[in-house]
Amino acid sequence: MNIADPSATLNAHEDPRAALKAVGLRVTSPRVAALEALSGHGHFSVERLLDDVRKTLPTVSFQTLYGVLEALKSAGLVRKIEVGGHPALFELDHGDNHHHTVCRRCGAVEDTPCATQAPPCIHPPAGFAAEVTEVTFYGLCAECSQVSESTIAP
Structure with a gap:
């Protein structure tokens, strides 16, 4: 697991492209769109994130978004919250x-x-x-x- 340096996690909401580069991830439109959607501060279900991402990238699938979220989580940019009885939620990991x-x-x-x-x-x-x-x-x-x-x- 590649853990983001603190500056990358803090910049994820301000400059998603720089944050992706800082953790060694390729800059792709779905990754940028997901970080931009998460920058609204809060806890987001995959469904809500997909709705937000599709505003700029209408053809993004659930499968693509799950892959993006897993990569962002592994890189330390996103935190997955698993609350019993609720769908998983995601938030920017501010360190x-x-x-x-x-x-x-x-x-x-x-x-x-x-x-x-x-x-x-x-x-x-x-x-x-x-x-x-x-x-x-x-x-x-x-x-x-x-x-x-x-x-x-x-």
Whole structure:
């Protein structure tokens, strides 16, 4: 796996072509379009990304986009978020150490900073070299919490 240098991940939303070159990937229209779509900051399903990419490249297929996302993920430019019970989501990998909250009611996925700020956020067992830690908190988002509180009978 080729991990992007921090400057490449930070520049992916500003200059996709330079970011691709920085990690040794060929600059192709589908890769540029995918990075541009992801630069909207957020968590994107493949379907949503495909809709965005097809605005500029109408003939891009699901298969092509999956290949693009896998290459971008392997290069460290994109992070795949796998939340139980939901389709995989993708976001630009900014090289920071954040986790995710998932609302069990509306499905909203939000970033939340890591309390320790330093990966891997745990003390792994002796001999284990943790590379990535993914923590997901499940509960109710602020909006759904308010709805729940307002529907409780006095």
